[in-house]
Amino acid sequence: GxxxxxxxxxxxxxxxxxxxxxxxxxxxxxxxxxxxxxxxxxxxxxxxxxxVAGGIPIIANLSQCLSANQILSLRGILNGTSNFIVSQMEEQGTDYAAAVAEAQERGYAEADPSMDVDGSDAAQKLAILAHLSFGAELAWAQIPRQGIDKLQTMDLRWARELGYRIKLLASAKLSTDHKRLEAHVSPTLVKIGTP
Structure with missing residues (x-):
């Protein structure tokens, strides 16, 4: 490491x-x-x-797609720990601290989960995927990011009442003129039922 x-x-x-x-x-x-x-x-x-997303063959798929396609954007959940924490808060109604403790007890989160919950881990993975997908040289520390550490259970309830869930998404997208890459990591409203 x-x-x-x-x-x-x-x-x-x-x-x-x-x-x-x-x-x-x-x-x-x-x-x-x-x-x-x-x-x-x-x-x-x-x-x-x-x-990057070790359980999903994203690197192999992107490498194979590049030969025949131009990738215009990518978006996904790149950190399993933060996804577990947000899911626990939403589904069990637990507060943030209790959800982090549960993730640590199960071995999903490190003793210091700050890289997971502040979006840094997802930003590192996004920088790697952006290089592979777009040829971009993004410094991961320069990717704007907001983590899940400010989320409250009521935020998740309100989102659900509106037909959404909140997920920590990493996104990268080429501008319409294909000259700039916009990238960020942040809690995002995702329509319930979205795969």
């Missing part, structure tokens, strides 16, 4: 003719473009499916 010595080690491995498999999303979010470019120059590959 971490940025160094992981970055330096990865570059050395690529230069010595090795392919790499990693789940280090912090490294890829910060230095992905540099590492992917170097791997391409050297004819090596970096496999990183587990770094």
């Amino acid at each position: 971490g940025l160094e010595p992981a970055r330096t080690t990865m570059l050395r491995l690529l230069e010595s003719g090795k392919d790499i498999v990693t789940a280090n999303k912090a490294l890829l979010a910060q230095h992905g473009p540099e590492l992917f470019d170097r791997a391409r120059e050297l004819g090596r590959s970096i496999a990183f499916e587990a770094a």
